[in-house]
Amino acid sequence: AQKVTQAQTEISVVEKEDVTLDCVYETRDTTYYLFWYKQPPSGELVFLIRRNSFDEQNEISGRYSWNFQKSTSSFNFTITASQVVDSAVYFCALSEAGEYGNKLVFGAGTILRVKS
Amino acid sequence: GAGVSQSPSNKVTEKGKDVELRCDPISGHTALYWYRQSLGQGLEFLIYFQGNSAPDKSGLPSDRFSAERTGGSVSTLTIQRTQQEDSAVYLCASSLQMVGYPLVTYEQYFGPGTRLTVT
Numbered sequence: 001a002q003k004v005t006q007a008q009t010e011i012s013v014v015e016k017e018d019v020t021l022d023c024v025y026e027t028r029d030t031t032y033y034l035f036w037y038k039q040p041p042s043g044e045l046v047f048l049i050r051r052n053s054f055d056e057q058n059e060i061s062g063r064y065s066w067n068f069q070k071s072t073s074s075f076n077f078t079i080t081a082s083q084v085v086d087s088a089v090y091f092c093a094l095s096e097a098g099e100y101g102n103k104l105v106f107g108a109g110t111i112l113r114v115k116s
Numbered sequence: 117g118a119g120v121s122q123s124p125s126n127k128v129t130e131k132g133k134d135v136e137l138r139c140d141p142i143s144g145h146t147a148l149y150w151y152r153q154s155l156g157q158g159l160e161f162l163i164y165f166q167g168n169s170a171p172d173k174s175g176l177p178s179d180r181f182s183a184e185r186t187g188g189s190v191s192t193l194t195i196q197r198t199q200q201e202d203s204a205v206y207l208c209a210s211s212l213q214m215v216g217y218p219l220v221t222y223e224q225y226f227g228p229g230t231r232l233t234v235t
Binding site: 033035037043044045046047050052091093095101102103104105106107108109 | 147149151158159161164166171172175205207209211220221222223224225226227228229
């Protein structure tokens with residue numbers, strides 16, 4: 001069965017600090033996709049990144065970077081020089097592509113509070 | 117372009133009444149998903165549509181829940197005889213359909229949700 005674990009329930013940092021959000025997943029499939037979504041106080045889930053199981057290259061997008069390690073089944077997300085606008089709930093999700101669709105299995109989410 | 121839209125944004129209903137929640141996906145997205153988000157259960161998958169058919173209904177919590185999609189576009193989630201435990205935010209998402217071999221999975225774009233409160 002698929003499972004996503006985000007062990008950090010809540011993290012508080014001061015603006016300009018770097019912060020890493022952890023994500024550990026379980027799956028029996030060799031082909032799967034991993035995602036990160038942001039849910040700001042407004043409530044709408046915002047897509048951040050998609051990564052397939054065959055691509056272990058790390059990715060950087062501005063202040064955001066992602067570290068995918070199949071050996072440890074982890075897909076961690078780092079925000080560099082955090083800003084107050086980064087305050088949100090962040091969800092990691094897993095999907096196994098199959099003929100019945102690619103439903104997302106979400107972790108419980110990590111609440112990030114960035115203080116000025 | 118327009119994103120996923122959902123209506124109503126808020127719905128308060130009495131226990132035992134039926135409710136209908138509507139989702140309008142991004143134009144051109146043939147895959148449509150319903151999820152719900154509640155404090156106790158987090159984000160849970162409910163049902164998946166490919167076009168007008170629903171090959172995966174495994175997440176529907178009971179037979180009081182049903183959904184349909186018409187014209188490969190708008191979808192309606194219906195909850196009959198609502199119970200207090202149905203109170204949650206119901207989220208709709210759409211994506212491009214998986215293609216290729218192995219199947220390529222695309223990201224899902226979410227609507228703003230419908231907050232359902234059953235009193």
